[in-house]
Amino acid sequence: MIHDILDVIKKFKPLNVKRLTFNRHDLLLELARIPGVYVPQFYETSYLEDGTVAHTLPTRSDVPKVITKRIVAKLPPPPTKFIVPNIEVVHNRASVEIMRGCTRGCRFCQAGMITRPVRERSVEEVVEAADAAIRSTGFEELALTSLSSSDYTHISELTEAISNRFEGRKLTVGLPSLRIESVSIDLMDRLRQQHSAGFTLAPEAASERMRRIINKFIPDEDIINTTRDIYQRGWTTIKLYFMIGHPSETLEDVQAIVDLSKRVIAEGRKAVGWKVKLNVGVSTFVPKPQTPFQWVSLDTKENILEKQAMLKRQLLKDKSIKVSWTKPEDTLLEAFLTRGDRRMAEVVYSAWKNGAKFDAWNEGKKDAAWLPAFAEHGLDPAFYTQRTRRADEVFPWEHITAAVRKNFLFEDFRQSLEGQIRVDCRTHCFACGILPTFKEMRREHPGDVWKCPEVKRKSALSEVEGAVASDEAIGGNFCEFNW
Ligand code: SF4
Numbered sequence: 001m002i003h004d005i006l007d008v009i010k011k012f013k014p015l016n017v018k019r020l021t022f023n024r025h026d027l028l029l030e031l032a033r034i035p036g037v038y039v040p041q042f043y044e045t046s047y048l049e050d051g052t053v054a055h056t057l058p059t060r061s062d063v064p065k066v067i068t069k070r071i072v073a074k075l076p077p078p079p080t081k082f083i084v085p086n087i088e089v090v091h092n093r094a095s096v097e098i099m100r101g102c103t104r105g106c107r108f109c110q111a112g113m114i115t116r117p118v119r120e121r122s123v124e125e126v127v128e129a130a131d132a133a134i135r136s137t138g139f140e141e142l143a144l145t146s147l148s149s150s151d152y153t154h155i156s157e158l159t160e161a162i163s164n165r166f167e168g169r170k171l172t173v174g175l176p177s178l179r180i181e182s183v184s185i186d187l188m189d190r191l192r193q194q195h196s197a198g199f200t201l202a203p204e205a206a207s208e209r210m211r212r213i214i215n216k217f218i219p220d221e222d223i224i225n226t227t228r229d230i231y232q233r234g235w236t237t238i239k240l241y242f243m244i245g246h247p248s249e250t251l252e253d254v255q256a257i258v259d260l261s262k263r264v265i266a267e268g269r270k271a272v273g274w275k276v277k278l279n280v281g282v283s284t285f286v287p288k289p290q291t292p293f294q295w296v297s298l299d300t301k302e303n304i305l306e307k308q309a310m311l312k313r314q315l316l317k318d319k320s321i322k323v324s325w326t327k328p329e330d331t332l333l334e335a336f337l338t339r340g341d342r343r344m345a346e347v348v349y350s351a352w353k354n355g356a357k358f359d360a361w362n363e364g365k366k367d368a369a370w371l372p373a374f375a376e377h378g379l380d381p382a383f384y385t386q387r388t389r390r391a392d393e394v395f396p397w398e399h400i401t402a403a404v405r406k407n408f409l410f411e412d413f414r415q416s417l418e419g420q421i422r423v424d425c426r427t428h429c430f431a432c433g434i435l436p437t438f439k440e441m442r443r444e445h446p447g448d449v450w451k452c453p454e455v456k457r458k459s460a461l462s463e464v465e466g467a468v469a470s471d472e473a474i475g476g477n478f479c480e481f482n483w
Helices: 002-012 024-032 110-114 123-137 155-165 182-190 208-213 220-232 251-275 301-315 328-338 344-353 367-376 381-385 406-417 439-444 458-476
Strands: 043-047 053-058 094-097 141-145 172-174 199-204 237-244 277-284 321-325
Touching: 002 024, 094 123, 123 141, 123 155, 141 155, 155 182, 182 220, 199 220, 208 251, 220 237, 220 251, 237 251, 237 301, 251 277, 251 301, 277 301, 301 321, 301 328, 328 344, 328 367, 328 381, 344 367, 367 381
Parallel strands: 094 141, 141 172, 199 237, 237 277, 277 321
Antiparallel strands: 043 053
């Protein structure tokens, strides 16, 4: 797609012609006709009396009604020549993406929903790219990135090959987003990682009930067994990541974070004594567009503060436990920007005029700039943050699709209300909408690189489309929901 965009831009602004005047409107119009390109000015949103979106429609007949994301059938070779910063920056390392997409279906995870389908790079390609990247940049740290590294089909072969290739060289290799199981420790062991760096696990919720709701089900005992194994193999620090504010969360679910953390640290003490450390990161869940939780409300500021106080009060008593959390003001800012509609553009502009700038950095943050900005435009932040959406509500982002159907998301949301989990869709396709949208592409690229089922015969596709139809029937019959 980038080539299509560049071709159009070149047509309007040839490289060797200086001071060329061109019509910006015509350029944008031509760009808007490229599949996957969204040019907001050719779309208009109207609102219902209650302030929710009635619809967003194109203002011209020659641009698409709905913009569908574009994907590559096969991942292109990974970049290996990065700009090397001469100051300390975050992510100060070479990265090679091993796969894109995720089939786990965690209901809070926007990346998992919008980057489908899963496509993997070969072991050989990853190793060669890693070598080239390290040689061309001089980095001493390498990250093999993906949304769920343990799910990469050839993860054992990959860690083996990386370990052999970089034998004797000073290189730290990171394998983020590992599942909570002993195999993950084997992988890190194989990469001969320094145990001082700590081992990170992300259960996201501490009670089994809540892990069912978010579709990241792992029994408590598996978490305890894995953490015990990590400490026994010589790591002294474990980092556990949780979120508070999940839909339907109670104080018992938050108490479970304390209880689980205490069990983990007790296991650590048995294995490594008083050297043991546990870092507990607790962020606040912000419902994201294009996910099964796009209908739910953000937790209230009062609840968030109460839950955080409860955690700090109990966990910080233990000197071996460190706790970090997100400030509620930052969460609110993220929440209204995340699910805002077009009117938020004016709010952002007014907030900037009021002094808001670099809000992601504490020193530049100016919370007081935002409320007057909302007031100036007759809007209320709570409309965007503290509101459960109607089941049939039209979302401000609905004219842009990641090819995962709204009915699929709603059905998944409904299942979460019943505490039902969905298994990894590599073993059972749930007809999320990816295959019908990209069926030609899938057919042209058979084999194992894509993790969705192959679409070979007409009957195979009908099976998927049949599932889509029945899913639509469920979704079409929207019901009201209660926690
Ligand atoms: S089409 Fe099926 S296998 Fe592919 S991402 Fe969707 S649910 Fe998963």
